[in-house]
Amino acid sequence: AQKVTQAQTEISVVEKEDVTLDCVYETRDTTYYLFWYKQPPSGELVFLIRRNSFDEQNEISGRYSWNFQKSTSSFNFTITASQVVDSAVYFCALKGQGGKLIFGQGTELSVKP
């Protein structure tokens, strides 16, 4: 069975703070894909990043960075120097060899000015 756990339900930070959103996954598949999505207050889900199970390189995109560690089955997401516009619900998701994309429960990030 596949499972994604985002233990942090809500996080509140002050603008310019760094924040890390945790994601832990479970799968028996040897090939799988991990994703992060953002859901701002407007409601539309926005794709942020994808990773396949063979690529453990960390990735940085502007203020966003992702740390993928197979040894701990984690795919954490860090926002550096957070901004009010980063306030949203962030979802981690796992797609296994069966093709079904399973989401975690989401972490609601609130960035206060």
Add this chain to the structure above:
Amino acid sequence: GAGVSQSPSNKVTEKGKDVELRCDPISGHTALYWYRQSLGQGLEFLIYFQGNSAPDKSGLPSDRFSAERTGGSVSTLTIQRTQQEDSAVYLCASSLDSLGYSPLHFGNGTRLTVT
């Protein structure tokens, strides 16, 4: 190009009535997914279609829920004899394929309220 389109954007129905929710995926996308998001909750997988293969229905919560995809394009999610617990936002997504690296592109959802 056009994104994933869902209609209606809002639907209010009485308990016991049937409803149909429609999804127009991005042209050329072979995979189509339905999810349900209850207030303040995560995304619950319902069903997905990949090309001409049999759909994965493992997430449908009861036999009141069904979905079809005609001609490999438009999909309809039908809920029969709606119950109040069916109230949620129903999200449709499409991707180039389901077995690979392709991310899902989501529509804006249909907000269903069962009174």
